Amino acid sequence: MPLFSQISLLFLLTGSEALTQRYDADSILTSQECCDAIRTEFASIVHGPASNDYSDRLSTYYSQQQHDYSPACYVKPKSTEDISKILKIAASHHCQFAVASGGHMAWAEASNTDDGFVFDLRDMNRIYISVERQTVSLGPGSKWISVYKAMDAHNLTVPGARMSDVGVGGFLAGGGYPFTSKTPGFGANSVFNYEVVLSDGTIVEANADSHSDLFWALKLAGTNYGIITRFDMNADASTEIWGAVGLYPSTEQTRTEIFPAYEEYSHRNDNTDLFISVGHLKAMGRPEKPMSPVEPVIYNEKTGQRNEVIHDPIDSLLQTPSRTAWFTLTIKVSTKLFLDFGKKAADVFALLEDAPGFSTMLGFQPFPKKFIEGNRGSPVYNTMKESDEDLTRELVQKEARNLDLLVNFTYLNYANKDQPVYEQSLTPEDLARMLRIRDKYDPSAIFRTLWKGGYKLPETPTARDEL
Numbered sequence: 001m002p003l004f005s006q007i008s009l010l011f012l013l014t015g016s017e018a019l020t021q022r023y024d025a026d027s028i029l030t031s032q033e034c035c036d037a038i039r040t041e042f043a044s045i046v047h048g049p050a051s052n053d054y055s056d057r058l059s060t061y062y063s064q065q066q067h068d069y070s071p072a073c074y075v076k077p078k079s080t081e082d083i084s085k086i087l088k089i090a091a092s093h094h095c096q097f098a099v100a101s102g103g104h105m106a107w108a109e110a111s112n113t114d115d116g117f118v119f120d121l122r123d124m125n126r127i128y129i130s131v132e133r134q135t136v137s138l139g140p141g142s143k144w145i146s147v148y149k150a151m152d153a154h155n156l157t158v159p160g161a162r163m164s165d166v167g168v169g170g171f172l173a174g175g176g177y178p179f180t181s182k183t184p185g186f187g188a189n190s191v192f193n194y195e196v197v198l199s200d201g202t203i204v205e206a207n208a209d210s211h212s213d214l215f216w217a218l219k220l221a222g223t224n225y226g227i228i229t230r231f232d233m234n235a236d237a238s239t240e241i242w243g244a245v246g247l248y249p250s251t252e253q254t255r256t257e258i259f260p261a262y263e264e265y266s267h268r269n270d271n272t273d274l275f276i277s278v279g280h281l282k283a284m285g286r287p288e289k290p291m292s293p294v295e296p297v298i299y300n301e302k303t304g305q306r307n308e309v310i311h312d313p314i315d316s317l318l319q320t321p322s323r324t325a326w327f328t329l330t331i332k333v334s335t336k337l338f339l340d341f342g343k344k345a346a347d348v349f350a351l352l353e354d355a356p357g358f359s360t361m362l363g364f365q366p367f368p369k370k371f372i373e374g375n376r377g378s379p380v381y382n383t384m385k386e387s388d389e390d391l392t393r394e395l396v397q398k399e400a401r402n403l404d405l406l407v408n409f410t411y412l413n414y415a416n417k418d419q420p421v422y423e424q425s426l427t428p429e430d431l432a433r434m435l436r437i438r439d440k441y442d443p444s445a446i447f448r449t450l451w452k453g454g455y456k457l458p459e460t461p462t463a464r465d466e467l
């Protein structure tokens with residue numbers, strides 16, 4: 001019997017989404033039976049709730065919300081072929097699953113689930129560096145700190161995440177806003193080839209010459225196209241870098257000094273080596289004696305190899321949270337808005353200052369024009385380009401809209417669960433193209449039916465002004 005065909009009643013079991021096409025599973029197993037079915041062929045990599053591997057994987061999720069799930073098992077493949085075979089088993093028995101690399105997407109069920117099993121990609125963590133070609137091939141399961149350490153030894157680097165424990169897989173599947181980059185644009189723009197397992201288990205290499213439509217779509221892959229098993233990236237030469245974290249008391253004076261400087265910085269196009277983020281953070285600790293308003297509460301800088309600078313001072317910036325929620329939007333660069341938001345954040349955060357265990361942060365990060373131009377090969381390019389401005393992201397949407405400073409771009413990796421990332425980040429034409437490519441590579445809607453979590457393309461294109 002063919003593994004996949006068009007008719008099925010299964011769709012009725014999976015709920016509300018109006019799938020245009022369905023597929024027919026051989027049988028429907030419970031989550032536990034699914035784990036057992038995978039175990040018959042892959043005994044050593046299926047880990048049930050009583051195992052150490054299971055609790056070890058759970059402990060790597062960044063947020064408590066993600067930690068709260070209990071999948072029937074974690075399946076920890078060692079190779080692309082494993083993933084291909086397991087996907088076939090899952091599809092033929094209608095087994096739902098999630099996919100976890102670094103586990104840093106914060107919202108509930110982004111990469112964990114109660115309704116099935118989870119692909120734990122941490123053993124897909126190869127880092128293969130070609131010094132001669134100046135390229136690196138990365139498995140999705142590595143943490144960025146391991147990538148930087150390996151590459152620092154060769155004075156090479158790639159545009160990856162700015163904190164140690166973020167995973168390669170999720171970061172690059174959402175674009176990837178880098179720490180430093182000689183190649184402008186999201187980290188995904190340095191990927192010149194993807195190895196990806198499609199919903200029917202086929203293993204495909206997608207690049208500019210082969211499956212070029214898929215290559216383009218994967219730069220904003222989400223959980224729509226396949227499980228990416230290898231990212232081949234162009235590397236940059238790199239030796240030492242400088243990095244600093246400075247925390248200042250939020251006063252009228254600091255705000256009016258920092259934000260105009262930040263506006264100016266956001267318009268500079270010669271700063272591709274370095275992205276400055278400014279933000280507002282609830283006090284991490286109070287100074288013991290009064291100090292001048294512009295004396296930093298914390299100032300930590302370092303010059304050294306990338307992995308050292310990220311490990312300290314950068315990692316110290318965000319405490320590991322328990323429950324956490326992120327929300328993002330994109331605005332034109334405006335000191336007025338920065339100041340308004342900085343002031344509002346200070347007021348709101350002051351109210352929460354004494355709430356035990358509660359902390360807040362408002363962050364601005366620039367997308368200079370050169371960065372936007374670097375995204376030419378990506379689905380986000382036409383939207384980012386539309387406003388023809390240097391952009392930034394922050395927290396409060398309404399005021400930006402009122403001032404006509406809101407922009408049609410919602411960065412996937414910083415968004416909350418219910419933000420319509422694809423609808424807001426793509427032109428209607430590019431969204432339609434993304435949908436056509438999805439339907440070409442997953443014609444039976446297997447991923448839409450079985451793959452839980454992450455960001456999905458909408459069923460049909462929705463106009464941005466209707467959102």
Ligand SMILES: Cc1cc2nc3c(=O)[nH]c(=O)nc-3n(C[C@H](O)[C@H](O)[C@H](O)COP(=O)(O)OP(=O)(O)OC[C@H]3O[C@@H](n4cnc5c(N)ncnc54)[C@H](O)[C@@H]3O)c2cc1C
Pocket residue numbers: 062098099100101102103104105106110111121140160161162163165166167168169170171173174175176177178179221222223226227228229318413414453454455
């Ligand atoms: C402390 C911290 C620092 C951060 N710093 C940055 C930063 O500097 N720049 C930035 O852009 N973002 C940053 N982020 C956001 C981060 O990029 C996203 O949370 C990203 O999704 C995390 O990837 P992951 O592999 O760790 O997460 P996961 O939760 O494992 O995965 C995230 C999503 O990607 C999917 N996915 C994972 N692997 C694959 C794969 N191989 N194929 C297909 N889909 C896959 C998952 O199913 C899930 O939907 C940061 C987040 C945190 C918590």
Ligand SMILES: *[C@@H]1O[C@H](CO)[C@@H](O)[C@H](O)[C@H]1NC(C)=O
Pocket residue numbers: 153154155239
């Ligand atoms: C990397 O650069 C440093 C500093 O310039 C140099 O001392 C070192 O030899 C280089 N390492 C390699 C492997 O080229």
Ligand SMILES: *[C@@H]1O[C@H](CO)[C@@H](O)[C@H](O)[C@H]1NC(C)=O
Pocket residue numbers: 386387406407408463464465
């Ligand atoms: C955002 O999208 C809407 C609807 O497509 C459009 O009318 C508007 O001009 C866009 N905004 C910008 C800043 O390009």
